[in-house]
Amino acid sequence: MAPPHWPSHIQYLQCSQFHSSVPPEVRLIIQGNSNTNKQPTKHRPPVVIRRITSTSHPAQGQCGLFAAKKIPPQTHVIDYIGEIHCDDRPDSDYDLSLYRGHDGVNAGIDASRMGNEARFVNDYRGIAAKPNAVFSDLKTPLGEMRMSIWSSGQEIKKGEEILVSYGKAWWRARQTNVPDFI
Numbered sequence: 001m002a003p004p005h006w007p008s009h010i011q012y013l014q015c016s017q018f019h020s021s022v023p024p025e026v027r028l029i030i031q032g033n034s035n036t037n038k039q040p041t042k043h044r045p046p047v048v049i050r051r052i053t054s055t056s057h058p059a060q061g062q063c064g065l066f067a068a069k070k071i072p073p074q075t076h077v078i079d080y081i082g083e084i085h086c087d088d089r090p091d092s093d094y095d096l097s098l099y100r101g102h103d104g105v106n107a108g109i110d111a112s113r114m115g116n117e118a119r120f121v122n123d124y125r126g127i128a129a130k131p132n133a134v135f136s137d138l139k140t141p142l143g144e145m146r147m148s149i150w151s152s153g154q155e156i157k158k159g160e161e162i163l164v165s166y167g168k169a170w171w172r173a174r175q176t177n178v179p180d181f182i
């Protein structure tokens with residue numbers, strides 16, 4: 001079931017879906033020896049989605065991801081779930097790189113049309129002095145490639161907004177939205 005404040009026009013996923021643009025050999029690399037992409041996680045991640053009402057917040061009117069309880073330092077928060085694809089998605093603001101092949105075939109995770117709570121994580125710029133979380137790619141013990149959000153070196157307090165860095169390149173690629181501070 002979708003969490004509170006989930007937008008009705010976005011499909012809620014508990015495990016990533018493969019788009020038809022992913023060649024079978026790339027799908028095998030991403031899945032490794034696991035079939036866990038088909039098994040929804042049983043536990044709710046320690047996050048809540050909240051609409052941002054503060055006028056000083058640069059994403060006012062949008063949503064953000066907040067800690068539902070205290071999150072210790074360097075702790076897995078949530079996997080970034082979405083549509084794994086190999087086609088270009090230049091207009092998506094929810095697309096992360098997952099895999100870069102030597103042959104130029106790359107795969108991303110796009111959560112613009114479907115995804116989980118992680119799609120609501122905002123960039124720290126204009127909100128906090130530094131990010132309190134990071135994106136980290138990992139392989140599960142069965143070799144499945146995933147992108148996850150982890151807390152940084154300090155604990156995230158209950159109710160605090162979880163903020164990552166999208167990277168300067170992400171903002172530069174969106175020149176019209178570039179905040180003054182990059």
Ligand SMILES: C[S@@+](CC[C@H](N)C(=O)[O-])C[C@H]1O[C@@H](n2cnc3c(N)ncnc32)[C@H](O)[C@@H]1O
Pocket residue numbers: 058059062063064093094119120121122123124125126127179
């Ligand atoms: C992955 S989404 C994050 C979730 C988004 N706030 C939402 O409600 O769907 C990325 C978008 O969030 C907004 N955003 C994230 N961090 C921001 C920031 N520091 N300043 C301004 N806008 C931000 C931008 O509109 C960006 O295109």
